[in-house]
Amino acid sequence: MNGTVDVVPPPAASASLSSQSVPVVALVGNPNCGKTALFNALTGSRQKVANYPGVTVEKKTGQLTTPAGRTIRLVDLPGTYSLRARSPDEEITRDVVLGRLASDVTPDLIICVADASNLRLALRLALELKQVGRPVLLSLNMMDIARKRGIDIDLAKLAAELGIPVVSSIAVRRGGTDALLAELDRVLGRRVEGGPADWHTPDAGELRAAQREADRLLKLAMSNEGRLDPGTARADAILLHPVAGIVILLAILFVMFQAVFAWAQPLMDLISDGFSWFGALVGSAPLPEILRSFLKDGVIAGVGSVIVFLPQIVILFFFILVLEDLGYMARAAFLMDKIMGGAGLHGRAFIPLLSSFACAIPGIMATRVIDDRRDRLTTILVAPLMTCSARIPVYTLIISAFIPDREIWGFAGLQGLVMFGLYACGILGALAVSFVAKRLFWRSNAGEPFMLELPDYKIPQAKSLVIGIWTRALAFLKRAGTTILAMMVLIWVLASFPTAPQGATEPAIDYSFAAMIGHAIEPVTQPLGFNWQINVALIPGMAAREVAVGALGTIYAIDGGAEAADKIGHALAGQWSLATALAMLAWYIFAPQCASTLAVIRRETGSWKWMAVTFFYMLALAYVAALLVFQVAVALGSG
Amino acid sequence: MPDQTILRTRTIALGDAPVGFRGQIVALDVNVASGAGLPGLELERRLIELGFVEGAKVELLHQGLFGGDPIAVRVAASTIALRRREAMAVIAVAGESVP
Numbered sequence A: 001m002n003g004t005v006d007v008v009p010p011p012a013a014s015a016s017l018s019s020q021s022v023p024v025v026a027l028v029g030n031p032n033c034g035k036t037a038l039f040n041a042l043t044g045s046r047q048k049v050a051n052y053p054g055v056t057v058e059k060k061t062g063q064l065t066t067p068a069g070r071t072i073r074l075v076d077l078p079g080t081y082s083l084r085a086r087s088p089d090e091e092i093t094r095d096v097v098l099g100r101l102a103s104d105v106t107p108d109l110i111i112c113v114a115d116a117s118n119l120r121l122a123l124r125l126a127l128e129l130k131q132v133g134r135p136v137l138l139s140l141n142m143m144d145i146a147r148k149r150g151i152d153i154d155l156a157k158l159a160a161e162l163g164i165p166v167v168s169s170i171a172v173r174r175g176g177t178d179a180l181l182a183e184l185d186r187v188l189g190r191r192v193e194g195g196p197a198d199w200h201t202p203d204a205g206e207l208r209a210a211q212r213e214a215d216r217l218l219k220l221a222m223s224n225e226g227r228l229d230p231g232t233a234r235a236d237a238i239l240l241h242p243v244a245g246i247v248i249l250l251a252i253l254f255v256m257f258q259a260v261f262a263w264a265q266p267l268m269d270l271i272s273d274g275f276s277w278f279g280a281l282v283g284s285a286p287l288p289e290i291l292r293s294f295l296k297d298g299v300i301a302g303v304g305s306v307i308v309f310l311p312q313i314v315i316l317f318f319f320i321l322v323l324e325d326l327g328y329m330a331r332a333a334f335l336m337d338k339i340m341g342g343a344g345l346h347g348r349a350f351i352p353l354l355s356s357f358a359c360a361i362p363g364i365m366a367t368r369v370i371d372d373r374r375d376r377l378t379t380i381l382v383a384p385l386m387t388c389s390a391r392i393p394v395y396t397l398i399i400s401a402f403i404p405d406r407e408i409w410g411f412a413g414l415q416g417l418v419m420f421g422l423y424a425c426g427i428l429g430a431l432a433v434s435f436v437a438k439r440l441f442w443r444s445n446a447g448e449p450f451m452l453e454l455p456d457y458k459i460p461q462a463k464s465l466v467i468g469i470w471t472r473a474l475a476f477l478k479r480a481g482t483t484i485l486a487m488m489v490l491i492w493v494l495a496s497f498p499t500a501p502q503g504a505t506e507p508a509i510d511y512s513f514a515a516m517i518g519h520a521i522e523p524v525t526q527p528l529g530f531n532w533q534i535n536v537a538l539i540p541g542m543a544a545r546e547v548a549v550g551a552l553g554t555i556y557a558i559d560g561g562a563e564a565a566d567k568i569g570h571a572l573a574g575q576w577s578l579a580t581a582l583a584m585l586a587w588y589i590f591a592p593q594c595a596s597t598l599a600v601i602r603r604e605t606g607s608w609k610w611m612a613v614t615f616f617y618m619l620a621l622a623y624v625a626a627l628l629v630f631q632v633a634v635a636l637g638s639g
Numbered sequence B: 001m002p003d004q005t006i007l008r009t010r011t012i013a014l015g016d017a018p019v020g021f022r023g024q025i026v027a028l029d030v031n032v033a034s035g036a037g038l039p040g041l042e043l044e045r046r047l048i049e050l051g052f053v054e055g056a057k058v059e060l061l062h063q064g065l066f067g068g069d070p071i072a073v074r075v076a077a078s079t080i081a082l083r084r085r086e087a088m089a090v091i092a093v094a095g096e097s098v099p
Helices: A015-021 A035-043 A088-097 A120-132 A143-148 A155-162 A178-190 A204-221 A230-239 A244-262 A264-283 A289-307 A310-326 A328-342 A347-355 A360-369 A373-385 A391-402 A414-441 A462-496 A513-520 A522-528 A532-538 A547-560 A562-566 A568-575 A578-590 A595-605 A608-635 B004-010 B040-049
Strands: A024-029 A047-051 A058-065 A071-076 A109-115 A136-141 A166-168 A451-453 B022-028 B057-063 B071-075 B078-082 B090-094
Touching (some): A035 A462, A109 A120, A120 A136, A136 A155, A155 A204, A166 A178, A230 A328, A244 A264, A244 A328, A310 A328, A328 A347, A328 A451, A347 A360, A347 A373, A373 A414, A373 A608, A391 A547, A414 A608, A462 A532, A513 A532, A547 A568, A578 A608
Parallel strands (some): A136 A166
Antiparallel strands (some): A047 A058, A058 A071, A451 B078, B022 B057, B057 B071
16 A cells, blocks of 8 residues: 555646546535544545645545445545535535536545434435436444434335445444445445436525435435433533533633643643753753854743643644534534624624634634634634733743732632632623624614424544544654744844944943834834833734743843743733733733734635725724723833 | 414413423424524424424423423434524324324
8 A cells, every 4th residue: 555645636636537437436425424533434544635726724634445446436425415515614515516616626426424313414415416417325324323323224215215335334343344445345346326417505405305305315324313311301400500601611612721721731731841951951052152042042932932832732622623523512612602792793603703712723714613704704704812822921921920829818819819810801802892892883683593303312432532633742843843943043143133242331231123023113112111121022923922021031031131031920920010010911912913814814715805894893902901991000100 | 373362272382381291393483482482484494304293202201490491302313402582393192193
């Protein structure tokens, strides 16, 4: 097998070639049908995530080899109930299935994946897929669960009535995809032609007729319709209870954030110590002074200050993926719908906003599940206000330097309380902004309906968790290695050149470009209590928030020597007033300091306008918040 | 389209049903759901895509804390969450089996 190299060809140029040599098979199915688990089972690690040209919908392709030795390119498409696409995700599914997109994903065969214990809606989709004029194969997934519930399906009868091959699969079991693979060989070997291509957007009458036909087939091929899963019923009696459900949801969120901070700490210390050790090693290496400073202060200190957050990001995504795979996320949206609706947000916005606590980028991309454009825009607009993990380093640094570590009310740590307050400010800010946006931009909207399937609970599979966390961790490290590294190098150059003249009396950094820039914008930031060092840190912080910590580290390291570099917090405590520190915290709650987020907003909304709206409203909020905090703090005597 | 006067006496809109209601769908009438966030024809198509068609058994399983909204409805073999104002379009008769 030589399937380890899976290069996705550029969409237009070499596409026609590849589709001739390697057959393309697309997975289509309802949300929660186990499609992704099947994709993982079939392709294993031989998968690749890219974007469809022009949009940010994830294009998941993988390669597999059938028992007969046939190589197949498998495409995993976003879940949908029909080809009548309403969200950007569903549009991709429709366009790929209809062959409207670049031909490297135009399927030679469509596998309609269905949850065997929830076949009804999937059968209607299968009937619709039959109309696109490509060979279709129906795979009844999670057959084991269906059998356990006493659901018996006559595959042969179903295949005869539908007029397409029907196989069963158990994605999570070894050998569970054998029947599917054998059928793939058979269908592709015979070069089966699809029926006539006469798909058109169905009207209500046609949909109704199709669902009736699906119900007729079900009655023929299935022993019983399948009652509600008893385990799910028992769990939902508590988890969807009007009061207990919300209490449990809040408790889950509390545990999640607790874990992010508490569990990650030992690992973070380890990574941090590792980088310090490595920096010290390089610092004592026999290298020219300039190169040594570049490696130690610029590269290692800078990149290290960011990679330290990898454990927190992994833990946060672990929780989000577990809740998602468990089937709990849809319940969370159900519980939060009314509450969020009060602030002008859609219940479905809950998942994107929760993801935004890890990072606004996956959060904004997750808004694609919201059908209505206006609801989606509101969510995108406020997603960057959720306290993302990149703010954590800045908050941690300033809090540990300025907020005394003492207990209040006998049980709560003051530092933790301030941290909690910062999160709360972000959430309240988001609710307020969406409330205003709803009334300012689109008053007339009655509100997109909230319609969502609540899937049966399922035990998350370790394999899909590992794959999910791995791809996200990799994306983060890639960012640390590219954007953030480049910014750290830039900061170091700005802070190191030009070098101090002969016989200079001030520290070297006062003569650098960094100082010049910092002084230049001082008039604007003076009312916020920001000194020129902060100004310098804010500029590269535009690329990524967490860079500000590394930047402050580099500036004060070059300024104050080796001791300061080890303890940025000490340096800050000596140089900033409490008012300045608090103003900086207030600034970071709102500041639009993340170029990648802005870029994603531009891509997702397809307009510069919404990117600009986000940037300026956040900048204005940040300025006002920092101004208020600083002036009030000074008035109270913390200047 | 079933006779409206007969429907009104024997039927209930799912949007008005209490938790624990069991019945069978007899019609989709988007005119009843005037407060819905979608034009009638689109609402009808979405409801059908989620399995709300005439003849399907329904059971109202759960409701939210504020105003009993949204609701979770068992439709045949799947569970769908939706708001009451859209569920107004789903007309059902109570009872396990309907003639």
